[in-house]
Every structure is written in structure tokens, then in C-alpha cells.
Amino acid sequence: MARRNGxxxxxxxETIAQFERSELRLLRSASxxxxxxxxxxxxxxxxxxxxxxxxxxxxxxxxxIHLNKLLTGALREAPNGERPTPRxxxxxxxxxxxxxxxxxxxADSLLNLLNLLRELVxxxxxxxxxxDRQLKRLESIASAGGGSVDLIEAVEFDLGTGFSxxxxxxxxxTLLTDLQRPVREGEMPxxxxxxxxxxxxxxxxxxxxxxxxxxxxxxxxxxxxxSTVTSLLAATLTREVMERxxxxxxxxxxxTGVLTAKQLARRVLEETDRSRRHGDPxxxxxxxxxxxxxxxxxxxxxxxxAVLKDLGRLxxxxxxxxxxxxxxxxxxxxxxxxxxxxxEAQVVAGRVAEQVAKHSFxxxxxxKVACIATAxxxxxxxxSELLATARRRLPNAGAAGHPPSPKHSRHxxxxxxxxxxxxxxxxPQPPVPGTSPPGAAPPPALPPx
Numbered sequence: 001m002a003r004r005n006g007x008x009x010x011x012x013x014e015t016i017a018q019f020e021r022s023e024l025r026l027l028r029s030a031s032x033x034x035x036x037x038x039x040x041x042x043x044x045x046x047x048x049x050x051x052x053x054x055x056x057x058x059x060x061x062x063x064x065i066h067l068n069k070l071l072t073g074a075l076r077e078a079p080n081g082e083r084p085t086p087r088x089x090x091x092x093x094x095x096x097x098x099x100x101x102x103x104x105x106x107a108d109s110l111l112n113l114l115n116l117l118r119e120l121v122x123x124x125x126x127x128x129x130x131x132d133r134q135l136k137r138l139e140s141i142a143s144a145g146g147g148s149v150d151l152i153e154a155v156e157f158d159l160g161t162g163f164s165x166x167x168x169x170x171x172x173x174t175l176l177t178d179l180q181r182p183v184r185e186g187e188m189p190x191x192x193x194x195x196x197x198x199x200x201x202x203x204x205x206x207x208x209x210x211x212x213x214x215x216x217x218x219x220x221x222x223x224x225x226x227s228t229v230t231s232l233l234a235a236t237l238t239r240e241v242m243e244r245x246x247x248x249x250x251x252x253x254x255x256t257g258v259l260t261a262k263q264l265a266r267r268v269l270e271e272t273d274r275s276r277r278h279g280d281p282x283x284x285x286x287x288x289x290x291x292x293x294x295x296x297x298x299x300x301x302x303x304x305x306a307v308l309k310d311l312g313r314l315x316x317x318x319x320x321x322x323x324x325x326x327x328x329x330x331x332x333x334x335x336x337x338x339x340x341x342x343x344e345a346q347v348v349a350g351r352v353a354e355q356v357a358k359h360s361f362x363x364x365x366x367x368k369v370a371c372i373a374t375a376x377x378x379x380x381x382x383x384s385e386l387l388a389t390a391r392r393r394l395p396n397a398g399a400a401g402h403p404p405s406p407k408h409s410r411h412x413x414x415x416x417x418x419x420x421x422x423x424x425x426x427x428p429q430p431p432v433p434g435t436s437p438p439g440a441a442p443p444p445a446l447p448p449x
Contacts (some may be wrong), residue, residue, distance in 0.1 A: 002440040030149075040122060047215075089225070092119050096232050106240040110142035113236065117229055118144070121222045123210040124188065129164050130206040130237050133244070138165050138207060141240065149211035151176075151193060164207040173203065175223050178215040191215040194223060198230045198237055205237040253327050256307060256312025264326030264334060265383040270387040271338055272376050282376040283345035285335040287315065287352060287388035290368045292331030304331075306362040316360055318352045328387055345373035370394055 024045065031041035096116050099109060114126045125145035129138040137160040140148050151163035159165040164229045167174055173196040183189045192212040208230055212218065252259050259267070268284070275282040289295075289311070296304035310335065315325050319335050328334045335352070337345050349371035356369045372379070372390040379389040 010350045037148055087119060090118055092116055100232060100235050106236055107142050109236050111144060111234060112145040114142065120225055121210060124213050125211045127209045128206060128233065130240055131204055138168055149209050164195055168197055168204055168207050169197060171197050172226055173197065173223055175218060177218065189213040192217040194218050194226060196226050196230055198234050200234045200238065205234055205241060208233060225242050251338065256308050256327050258312045258316065259324055259326035261326060261328045264324060264328065267336060268383040271336060272381060275376055280339050281341040283337045283340050283342060283373055284386045285337065285345055285349045285371055285373045286387060287333040287335065288370045288394060289331040290370060307365065307367065310361050310428060314356065319348065334387065342373060342375050349373050
């Protein structure tokens, strides 16, 4: 058995050596025909020519796969069998500069820039992160090569999770040429990694990450080139940041037509101050679309946007003109009910749920919403606290728009700010401080549609 194993190992080594020689001949032919750039050919030849003590059979196979991908892509793009001529660095940079003059969406423009960058830096995967000024955290905005790329994703830093957040804090580019990290099942190997911060006039805008499945796929020349390209990315990220600032400062959300979360927060501050001075009741109703993420996943982002736009038109008709309506999250709206106690707010929440359930949304879709009321000051002093109180009660809210019965809600309708239950029909209504007791004037009627 030992002799057979020894002969098998020797035969495998001879086969790998023969395979290397054939790949080297193919590589030199491709370089001579200018199918590959001189830099790519030199790097791959170095990988094939390493001494046996410096390489593993898996590295040889990875290099061969990478070479075949390059050749296949180059030949596929060549018209009528013509051999493509690699573009120079200046030509690629010129096209990247031209991309900045287009009116494409930011995410599309970044993807185009990454695809052009691949002609100069042979990465497998790439990701662009932008710094959210409000949250002070990095978030992925574009990726190429089959998904985002980062290191130590689960570790938390000042600007978010992942190695990119650490690079953003240090504000210095990082190049790791030979990573020795285990590969999980179904995961693409990551042996070489580069992360470069995008900085303009001393201000951090984002981070660019590049990854490769081969060790030493990137070098210092690549790092210099990517650092140059980040100035082009900075122009696009600046446009993204400015669009976000304009959206934050806008009075209404351009998609739904209701107040932005920032503007609604200002109205909450005004109304809570008035409530403190005059003692008038003030409540907030959180409206969350049930299954919104599933709807977007099944029918696309445009379908979800159409539903939110329609909901933005419907909700203001369910309240009085003096009650502001705002969008406060993905698939979430808030109704600020002035001069309104918990009893009336619960009634309004139930009516909103009924109106939404009856409404025919685009493509005749029917929606369900969960409506939870909470009161000032018991539920919080500002918009964020009121929303947090309402969201904590959502998991126990039962069916959308129909909160649990009082036996499942300890504070239902008792003036504590817990609007998670509507009084059951046909039973006496408990008096609620600051609201209309049974037998008194009815709650404010909804405006006619």
C-alpha cells in the first residue's frame, strides 16, 4: 500500500509539472498575441514558476483557472475572431472620467467605474462603501464580481462592521497580499485584499475594497493606481452624499409625498412643546406594511415603490388636515394626532387598518398594515422614543391592524400610552384620561374620501 501511495504521489507530481509547462506555453502565447497585458502575464508566470516549496497544487489550479477566464473573456469580446488589443491606462482612465459626465444613477455609475477598473486591476470582487452622515456608519452602495467583499465582517468598529470601517477610521490604504484564511463551503476564496479610503479635502466619503482568489494578485503599482482612481469615485460619492442631504432637508419625501422623518421629527418637537404648555393630549400611530420585504423580493423594487406611493396618498385622507403624516422607515409611516388622546388614537388606528385593507393598490394588490398607537409623554418625549415604544409592541400586535384583546395587553386603553389594543366592540368602553369617555361626544370623524 505504501509503495502504491508513493507511486501515486510521484505520478501526481509529474502530471502537475506537465500541466504547469503547458499553461506556461499558453500564457506566453497569449502575452505575445497581446491578449493579456504584460503585467498580467508577468504575474501569472511568476505564480506558475514558483519553486515547489513555495506553492501548492491548489495555487497552480487557481492560477490556471484565472488564466482561462481571462482568455475566454478576451476571445469572447473579440469581433470576427480579431485579437483584442488591451487598452492603455490612460485610455481607461479617460473613459472613467467620461462616465462622470453621464446622468446615470449613482449605483449604476459606480458599477460602470468598477468594471472599467477591472481592466487595470484584475480583481475578482469589488465593493464600494459610502459613509452615512446621519448614522456615521459605512454602508455598501455598489459591488461587482458576484457580491461584496470585506474582512472580519462581524467585528464592530466606530464606523460600522468590517475591515473597511477600520480602514476608514485609519484613513490609510491597506494591501494584504497573501491571506491564509479558511474557506467556508460555497464561499469564494480570498487570498489577496486591498482597501482604500475615499477622501476629498480631508473629508471621508467612503471606502473601496478589492479582492482576489489568488495570492499576490495585487502589488504596490495596483495600490497606487487604485488610489488614483478613488478621486474619480469621490466625484460620484459626492453626488450621492449631496442627494442624501437634499432628501434629508426636503419637506416631503419625493416618492410618497408625505413628510420626511426629519421634518416629522420637527413637528413632533413643536407639538410636544405645545402639549407641555397647554396640557393637550398628543398621540402617534405607527403604520407598518406587513410583508413589504417579501413583496419587493417577489415583484421587484419598483412594485414596492408603487405601493408606498399609493399608501402615501391614502394615509393623509384617513386623518384631519392638521395631523401630519410622515414616512419613518422602510414600509413604515407615522400619523401624529394632535389634541387626540389614546381612545381616539386607537379608533383612528383601527379605521386606518380597515381603509388600507379595502384599498386596491397597483395591480389590484391588497395590503395589511399593523397600526400601533402610543401617547406623549408616556411613550416618549420625541419621535425616536415614540417610534421605539410603538415598535416594541409590534411583535405582540397580532393580525395587521387588529391589536390583541385587552386580556393580552396589560395596559390596553388605560392612558399609559400603550395603544396595542382596541376596545372590543359591544363592551363598555373604559374612560381614558385625556379622551372622550363613553356617552360623551364621539371621536373625531374621518374626513370623507
